[in-house]
Amino acid sequence: MVTSLATRAVIPANTAKSLGAARARNGVGISETMMDFRALFTAANQSLDIDALQSLAEGWAEAAESAPPISCTDVYTGLATKAHFQRRIHEVSGFAAGCQGAYALAVISMPGLRGSRSHCWTQLALLGDAVKGQLRGTGATAMYQDSAVHVLFPVGEENVSRMVQCKVALEAVGEGALAPVRIAFYPLASDAVPVSTAKPPVVSFFESN
Structure with a gap:
């Protein structure tokens, strides 16, 4: 993603989509994923790529639908992990x-x-x-x-x-x-x-x- 920001005019859709999917598989919510994506453009002093943001969201949604649920309950106590x-x-x-x-x-x-x-x-x-x-x-x-x-x-x-x-x-x-x-x-x-x-x-x- 950083390489794309430095060398291209736009972020490739598949790159943004892969990032969104990876975040979903690691249990990161869609809101935090999008906020981090915006922060990346802010740090690079570039305008947000709306098309890339959409691809990011699509990748997150597709991965979230197929990913197994992440448990938030400790199996020994029944309390939160x-x-x-x-x-x-x-x-x-x-x-x-x-x-x-x-x-x-x-x-x-x-x-x-x-x-x-x-x-x-x-x-x-x-x-x-x-x-x-x-x-x-x-x-x-x-x-x-x-x-x-x-x-x-x-x-x-x-x-x-x-x-x-x-x-x-x-x-x-x-x-x-x-x-x-x-x-x-x-x-x-x-x-x-x-x-x-x-x-x-x-x-x-x-x-x-």
Whole structure:
């Protein structure tokens, strides 16, 4: 694509179509695909090639129709996968200055396990059921990673209360097998917040033990 921009007056239709198809196969949405395509022309200081944009969209649509669905659910917990959770953070971060309302991140931490970075599959299944049961109807997205449940949720008094109830529910799983459980809340920055494998964000506005 870059070579075409540098050496041709127009982008070949098959080149743009191939790019669109590749983006679809890798799980990139049509909106992000088109935005990136526009950004390429902006970076090259050239006017957008409308015909090439159409070919890009056609390639994306054709590949998306035939591509197998990409799962956004973790098979062990039934919660969101890391990739889906990160995408949700990216999406809501883009709404931070609009009328969508504020979001926050809750990190519900359980004791780490010696020699393992995860609980056994039976505990993960029970953990997932407990989290989904408590967060139903909150508009929250939850993910399990490294002995902690990360929850992205719309800020509100009721939702904060439900997060605390989720902590209590986890403490009851397996007759206290996951206890002690700690919860901390963090405001969502205006830019995307990466999911860390080491520790949660550093700015806390509420913590409960």
